[in-house]
Amino acid sequence: MRIFGRHGRGLVLAAKESHCAGIRTTAGFSCHPSKLLGITPIPELLDKRLVFVTGKGGVGKTTVAVALGLRAAEAGKRTIVCEVSSQENASRIFDHTEVGFHEVEMAENLWSISIDPDESMREYVLLQLKVRAMRDLLFRSRIFSYLAAATPGLKELVTIGKIWELAQLDRKVKSGRKYDLVIVDAPATGHGIGFLQTPRTFAAIARVGPIHSQAQQLDRLITDQEHTGTAIVALPEEMPVNETAALESELRAEVGVAVDRIYLNGLYPERFSRQEAEQLTELADGEDGSVRAAARAAASEHGRARSQRAQLARLRRRAEAPVKTLPFLFEPELGVEAAHTLAKKLG
């Protein structure tokens, strides 16, 4: 049996069905008639089967991935948010203890999983080998775990393989739940391109054998624009804007992926006009105590909001994908409410 299917048929079928999500009566899908009426249209990014959310570290990738997940789930799509490299950031948002390598329900229609490469490897081998004695032998053997660790990119490959498996309507894992949408909180840039590039690289190294064709298939999955989407999360600052533009062109040139959308996260509101800011700066100079502090804070906020707008304009000039903005949330910790707030703002 091949875990990575033969012609990716499952994926194509799934995509055709997903355009009528909610009305469909395919076994295993729940309908939410109440939600069919009067809901805002889902952004087309979420009409895909698989979405990678990537970007530099510390820009709010996990929050945006969860917000996208909530948005899709609220529209009736059965959605799973996958984390890789065992960070467990999503479960943190939901105040969940540990998700682990299980599909855990976080909200209505929304699941989460933390994809561990060792577990993925194990699952992959289990699905590859039918003979039980052989599997036991393999797992007990030290050489196998060594080989698995020593083969460059194998861990990333089986991780992407697991993502593929989750996106199948015909799940390979026994009694696996069917999802309309799989959202991946991808590793931070630097490692980010490497991650999406793994199948391509791997197909080139392993020239024969099942892994070769499976890697090729995963590469097709990643570059299949109709069913697979990519979003970059950025911050309105000098460095992140540069890195986002670089990431977008590298993804196109080296992985063959066209970015669908860039989310510029943490944008300050424009609360004050330039004249007001000048007035407040003047006021601050002649005052003390909290009046002075509040006036100063307002002038600072004006300056930051302005420099952020300049970065937004710069990003729009440099990026090819449409840039959508997400507001800065003045909340102590970005928990599930924040993700809900952002979910409403996703365009």
Next chain:
Amino acid sequence: MPPVDEILEGKDICICAGSGGVGKTTTSAAIATGMAARGLRVCVLTIDPAKRLADSLGLRELGNEASRVDPELFEQHGIEMKGELWAMMLDAKATFDELVARQAPDEESRDRVLDNRIYQQISNALAGSQEYMAMEKLFELHTEGRFDLLVLDTPPTRNALDFLDAPRRLTQFIEGRSLRVFMKPTGLAARVAGRGASVALSVFKRIVGFDLLADLAEFFNAFSGMVDGFQARAKRVNSLLADPHTCFLVVCGPQGEPIDEAVYFHRKLVEAKLPFGGVIVNKVHYPAERLRGDGADLEGALSEKLSDVDLARRVAENFADYQALAERDAGNIEHLAKELRAKGVIRVPYLDEDVHDLGGLAEINRYLFASSEERIEIAAGRA
């Protein structure tokens, strides 16, 4: 916490560690600039700095070699430079190639390794190789002894710990001891190990395809003459990291997640008996506690002064939002300080301007190189 120059007194190496997106590159550059301004010959090693920061330091054309930052640039930004600032952008692949060239017994074995596809993969992409090469370069520069102080901006890992673990992972891989034995399934060792190993090998072969395995075998054969050299060097690199003249500074942001990571990283440094210097928290919403109290009817007072009710309301609202963030930061930092048992936290405020030039570095240095009392004074002056 004492200023950075006191923490780094008598140190040869300063390693800035932390997860991505917390301003590590900027902090490293600021520390190096500040120490050079105080008369030292400093080299900052960085990976992939922001383009404009690189430009402002004149780093555009840099390869894998240190070059001096033009002293005139500092004068333009009002920094009196008593020493020298050097900088280099680390090229992990080139460093790895140099290391192989140095360890190889002859040109032929060198080329066999450099041409091997597995090697090319590892030197580019294997998790840990970039981190290890950063340490390797640090070791090399330290041995040369050209600089009074080396400041290392560690590569952006998702998990700060990956950095510490890198030498072990990489040498373990290169050793490939168990693998090399089993590479020859007819060899004595394989026979001793029994049928299990050879079945495992053949199953693995079936899964990944034969070519990959052949490439791996070739890789380990090509490397076999260099393993001892690599191991010995990794040992010396490790002892350099633990040397009392080395100092680890953890860089983080004020939100819950980066603070938790800093706490975790500090714990791991202590466990590994590595010299910890302190934590630098960037982008702190600073002076909350000093500004509270007299704001009973702030909106009213503002309204009176501004004679604009709507503007007063917005100013008060903005201030309340800022205060909420400042309180969060203060709470998180208190938690951090408790964990560190008062070993020291430097708070760098969230500056009005995005920092990406020497002027910004100078501004940051007003905090990094000030005593705790001075820091509060400077921040209060701003607030």
